[in-house]
Each structure stands twice: as structure tokens, then as C-alpha cells.
Amino acid sequence: MQESFTALLQQNADHAREFQDRFDDVQDAQRPDVVSVCCSDSRVLHDHLWGNDQPGTVFTASNIGNRVVQRIDDAEVVSGDVLYPIEHTGTETVVVVGHTGCGAVTATYDALTDGVEEPPGIEHCLGLLEPYLEPGVELLPDDVDRAGAVNRLVEYNVDRQVEFLLDSDNVADDVQVVGVVYDFQDVYSGRRGELHVVNVDGETDPDAIRDAHPDVGGRVERLWSH
Template sequence: MITAHAALARLQEGNRRFISGSGRDHTLRSQTLRNELVEGQAPFAIILGCSDSRVPAELVFDQGLGALFVIRIAGNIVAPSQIASVEFAAERFGTPLVVVLGHSRCGAVAATLEQITQPTQNQSVHLHSIVERVRPAVEPLLETELRNDPDALVCAAIRANVRISADHLRHGSEILEQRIAQRQLMIVGAEYSLETGVVDFFDGVDAPA
């Protein structure tokens, strides 16, 4: 298995291909890969991303079958099932990199801001569970000058939500903490721009050892 930094570089290279429109035609090897992957998989990165239809990780990073272990949920939040999924991939496959991938104009973050500032009484209990997990990233920002700039507030809240999710993974699992301490795992936060296609890795990216 490659190192975390090599995995990160592979994602960055794939994103550059995606942005430039020079992505690979992964269908050319799909039949061969399907046969190869029947007996097992070895994804080089775990992506915890949003369910938004505009942010498919395999396309954004120009990767084919078997390359990424993708977990998608609205707002790229972290709940017990997401932690368990990351633990599973990290332990079972030795995957060295986790990316918490948020994106611009995130509906879950916007919905949380709306619920905090203009609460409704008939919100679905299931939607409420997502809002409550995004809330800790949003509420502190409403105490700053950002409350007077809605666009800047949403941008800051999206990144704050990514950071909180990444920190939750780093410190919410003994298994993941141990792998991080042993330098077997790196967890980073990133934001995908719907406008440009660029993925900005802004949290937890350190220099190679």
C-alpha cells in the first residue's frame, strides 16, 4: 500500500485531470477491473463526502473501479456508522488516507443556518439529526461579524463543518487514533468548488515525514 502523502498526490493529480478535461476513460478497463476486483479490493483513499449529486468523488478525482472507498452522506457529517465505515476500510484494506470532502453551496450547511436563524417547528426528525451534527460548526460563526455577510458566513461554515468532521474522525475512534499515532493513517479536510472543479486540501495536510 502507498503512503498517505502519495495517495494525496494521486488525488490531486486526478483532480487536475478532471479540471482540465483530460480525464482517463475508465470504461476501457472496466471489464478487466471487474474481474480483478471480484476477489478483493485495495482502495488507496477513503472519501467521506456529501451526497450532493454534483460531487461524485470518483469523477472529481478521476479514479476508476476499486480505487476509492467512498462514504456519502448529506453535509459530510460524522455519525457512528461513518466512523465504523472508515475504521473498516482503514483496518481491512490498510488504506492510508481519509479525505473529508465538503463543497461550496452545501445545502446541508445552508439548511442548518436557516434552522438556527429562522427555526421551523415541523422539520423532519431525520433532517433534524443532520442539522444537529452541523450546528456546532455553524453556531460560533454567528457570534462573529460574519453574521452580517451571508455569503461569507456560508463559505466559512462549510469549511468549519469539514474541520469538525475531520477532527471527529481523528479523535472519536481508538482504532483511528492508534493508526494516526503509528503514522499509518492521515485524515485531511478538503473543499470542492462547484464553480471551478478544484479541490482545495486545507485541513490536516502536513509535510511528508
Template sequence: MFKRLAVYMALAGSLLSVAPCWASSTTTTVTPDQALSMLMAGNREFVKGEVEHLEKMSSPARRTDLVAGQHPYAIILTCSDSRVPPEILFDKGLGEIFVARVAGNVASASELLGSIEYGVEHLGASLIMVLGHSKCGAVTATYDSHIAGTLPPKNIDSLVKAIDPAVTEVLATNPTGTKAEVVEECIVENVKKVAESIEVNSPIVKEYLELGKVKLVKAKYDLATGVVTVLR
């Protein structure tokens, strides 16, 4: 595979030219299935109220170890909701997961797709998870907007437009369901559509999926129980 040369914005705000991390001796050896297992094991600890791994991996020594670079094994695209912090939900510390957050966990912006591609191609992550959650405000707002036939103010309307296809599809199959029932169905459908859009709109992700180097999974977090469920 030819190495792609690109300039990415570093998290600290400076511009860096970064080579693919698997070309170095610090390459992660975590497979997609192992990455998923590690996330789900961490979620089980969180559900029990135990996040000892997160605490251990957030120590001053860990910070020092990561100054030279990062090699997360999973990318998580999730909602900006303050109740859904991936590091805590999966009991993961510094340098383990590469997180992209936006209301409604949509992937319509090129900057968002670019972040995911950066995690795959330059950081060597082997898993991409699109994580929705129960009672999502962005999906609920889209449902309300769809029913009313109106759009919210500029900028917020872009989120609604991105989520609306999921709402439209669910209402076509379940036009008589209660609002609560339909919204939860829309949350799941939105996760599925976002995952599909990532594969369709990102040649890099599609290539890595076809090579078996990366797995793309869909999941939903339950606010009440704390459980993350992988969707089929």
C-alpha cells in the same frame, strides 16, 4: 498490534469475516502522502476535462481483477450531493477509493464511523479525506434553521443538529457577514469539526494516526471550478 476479529456487512449484502488486508500478500504499499498526491493529480486531470484513468480503471478486465477483493488506498467521506461524485472528481476507477457519503459529510452516525474504520483496519487505506463542497445544501439548510430558530422534520433534523455547531461558531465570529459568505465559512468549519470528531470518536482511527499509518486531511470542492483544495 493484536488482530481485531469482527463481522462486517459486505457491499453485496452478505456477512463476511474479514482479516486485515495488510496481513496478506496483496497489501497496499501506498503511503498517506502518496495517496494524497494521487488524489490531487487525478483532480487536476478532472479540472482539465480528462478522466482517462477512470475509464481505464473501469474496464471489464478491471472488474474481473477485483472480484477476489478490494484494496483501496484512500477513504473519502463526502456529501451525498449529486454534483460531487468522488470517483469522477479525482479521476479514479474501480477499487481505488473507499467512499462514504451522507448529506453534509457528517460523521455523527456509528455506521458511518464503522465504515471508515473498516476501510482503515481491514482494507488498509492509508488516507482519510473529509471533503466538503461549495454551496452545500445541508449546511445552507442548517444556517436557515439556526437563524429561524426552528428544526426541520424528523431524520433531517439529525443532520442539522450535527452541522449546527459549525454554524454557531462561525456566526459568533462573523455575525454581520452575508448569508453567502457565512455559509461558505460554515462549510469549511463543518469539514474541520467532522475531521476532529472522527479522531475523537474512533479509537481505531486515532491509533493508526498516532502510528503514522494513516493521515486525516480536510478538503473542499468548488462546484464552479472543479478544484479540490486541501484545507489547513
């Protein structure tokens, strides 16, 4: 057995000791306040970035590119991973979490600009992103470097995923949809590991978001208005 796995099992034993009493209220049902859609990336610790250690609080869904889109029989629908808590547990807030330096956005950018090919499984996932990111690639400033292009497209992708949720008939109008970017590369102002609000219910203008939501005003920041 790989040492890395046995070390994880030991850490799980520590977790089990610490969490003995934290499942008492959620063993039979869950009513999470938020569904958080994050990118599958080893540097982005999904529950950890919210400071969450309480089972039943955040319903977490992860995939490369923090997508909310799923393709079924050539039709695009809201992913069941995201829709389940909205439909079945009364969750009324969805947060789409992008992150700086996103590998999925980078790979999609490469596919769109250089025709880079990936194995079929990855190609399928990127194929769900490509039609949403392609207009953003066309809008990029001429003088932006590669890293700058990717991080602008990270925001653009968050915007498109938020937009897809808002446009879906399967997501009730009273469900709030928020888009954020997690920064561990010193791209935004603030400290490493902070989340920056870039979109609230389709509004992307930072001043408008601050005016409407002064309680989060200090965390509103965008790299790119497009």
C-alpha cells in the same frame, strides 16, 4: 418505467462494456488507498472529481454534510461507513470533502439562526452537524452575506469532521486525515471543479500546510481563518 431510469440502465450497459476487465484484480477483495467522505449532492460526482475510473482505488462514503460522526445510544462515534476501510482494508488516508454552497450546511445554518424545521430524517442528520457548526456561526464576521457565511461554515464543518477523526481512539495515529473543499461556484481561485486543501491532520494555516507539503502547495487555499 420512468424514462430517466431506463436511460440510466442504458448508460450502465455502456459502463459494463467498458469495465469488463477492470474488476479482475478486485473481485474477491479490496485494498483502497483512500477513503473519501463526500456530501450527497447531485452536483458533486464523487469518483469523478478524483478522475477515478479504477475499481478498488477509492472507498467512497457519502451523506448530507460529509459527516464522519454517527450517534449510537446518545454517544458519538466515527461512522462505520468511514471506519470500515480503516479497520478492515488497511486504508491509511481519509479525505473529508466539503463543497461550496452545501445544502446541508445551509439548512443547519438556517436551523441555528432562524429555527427552520425539517422532516425527522433530515432533522436527525442536521442534528449531528448543529453542535459542531454552532460555534462557527458565532464566529462569523458581522459583514458577511448569506452565501459567504455558508461557504465559511463549509470550511468550518470540514475542520470539525477532521478534528473528530483525529480525536477518535478508533482511528490510528498513522492514518492521515485531509480536509478539502470542492468548488463549482467560483468561490476560490482556480477553475470550477477544483479541490482546495484546507486542512491536513488538523493544521489549517495555509502557509504551514504549504511548508509541510510542498507537493500540494499550489492547491492550498482557505476562505477563512478562525
